[in-house]
Amino acid sequence: MSASSSPFDAERAIRMARQTLQIEADALRDLQPQQGASFAETVQAMLACQGRVVVMGMGKSGHVGRKIAATLASTGTPAMFVHPGEASHGDLGMVTRGDVVLAISNSGESDELAAILPALKRLGVTLVAMTGRAESTLASHADLVLSNRVTQEACPLNLAPTASTTAQLALGDALAVALLDARGFRAEDFARSHPGGSLGRKLLTHVRDIMRSGDAVPRVRPDTGFLDVMREMSAKGLGTTAVVDEDGRAIGIFTDGDLRRAIEAGIDLRERDARGVMHAGARTVREDALAVEAAGLMEEARVTTLLVSDAQGLLVGAINTNDLMRAKVI
Known part of the structure; x- marks a missing residue:
């Protein structure tokens, strides 16, 4: 990495911030029309799930996946995160036939996810792909595909996952909200999952x-x-x-x-x-x-x-x- 000799340009930093926010806002706006029958079918599959929603993802998609699993679990949908790399070395035993697997990869070509796709198919789980490429390996193996396609990353090099991970996060929130609505999830139910929080104290303390x-x-x-x-x-x-x-x-x-x-x-x-x-x-x-x-x-x-x-x-x-x-x- 080469050190820049140029003085810090505050105005340029502000422009970059505004540009980043605009690109990510546009990505979320473009995400709306991409959701249709496949989204509804995914919600239906998760509602009918007899096990848990198992979220998987590598790198930045994995970090987003952990948050999605936590949001699902706290809003009435039993969920957990399993690292795809660890799944190849024993953690796949956490996945059972009655589960729904939500696999997240913007490219859809993650080697670690691709390596366990045959094993997931043999288990007979419902596989949902959240990806930006409908023609990818992950999408071709999935039962359902959720599109998080973005036209560009906020990164000036168009390389670092930025707009794409924002889209993944928002799409995960959309799933959680649609599921809690379909379950008739109430504030009292949320409080039971958050007994240590202020809402939990207010709704559980008599x-x-x-x-x-x-x-x-x-x-x-x-x-x-x-x-x-x-x-x-x-x-x-x-x-x-x-x-x-x-x-x-x-x-x-x-x-x-x-x-x-x-x-x-x-x-x-x-x-x-x-x-x-x-x-x-x-x-x-x-x-x-x-x-x-x-x-x-x-x-x-x-x-x-x-x-x-x-x-x-x-x-x-x-x-x-x-x-x-x-x-x-x-």
């Missing part, structure tokens, strides 16, 4: 998972004296207490805010009981509700704590914004 329960829930009876109400609030550290009837249903709530407002109004609380100071009609949330729903209720009512009830309406817990923040729901 109030019962993070609420305070048992003795940690402040509660008093309606006839409890004011001093004992304050002791219960202080002991449980939530800045509030539920007022419950003899059956254990919340009939009211008393909060630090209620205390402050009563003092500001000059009310003498010493002779009051819980019924006399509580705010009736406490806001509650069901224990089987999503935690994100509790967060929405708090925001709507401008409160920091909610009482939690079970299906029978009995008080079973309490939840506040700190609980939601610790669980990373908000």
Whole structure:
């Protein structure tokens, strides 16, 4: 490699960036009309697949293939990547008769893929070729062909895979989207595949998972004296207490805010009981509700704590914004 003695040309770099993006944008636009019956048949084959979608590719196509396999797997289509070179040395045992193999090669002439084509045919898998050349060796052996043909690479030498790999990646995304739509894949299904992500936490975390329960829930009876109400609030550290009837249903709530407002109004609380100071009609949330729903209720009512009830309406817990923040729901 020869070192250039020319000074860096910022304007030329910007022009190259814009040209690259334009070429790749044009490649994606040209990719649209290339998709037709073969694309639909590929989606149908993957939907009917009793095994997994096995993605293969060499070099840059292999890197794209790994991403396609990961996207398929996370959107409801069991998939994995198998390196074609390793397949010739034992990894072909990962492929079973009920699988669909998606083989990616822009030229369709990858030696490593060509070497295992006879073995794949003997296995009886459905072979889908994603290639830029319909007359290639890979395409001629495939059951279905997806075209990712591009007129030019973004590389000034027209050599480095650039526009072609962008087209492969986009076509893989198109497959994943068409499949998840056909499966009726929902946000809840996506969350189950991503339990560690923010969406997973929001759609899989229920109030019962993070609420305070048992003795940690402040509660008093309606006839409890004011001093004992304050002791219960202080002991449980939530800045509030539920007022419950003899059956254990919340009939009211008393909060630090209620205390402050009563003092500001000059009310003498010493002779009051819980019924006399509580705010009736406490806001509650069901224990089987999503935690994100509790967060929405708090925001709507401008409160920091909610009482939690079970299906029978009995008080079973309490939840506040700190609980939601610790669980990373908000």
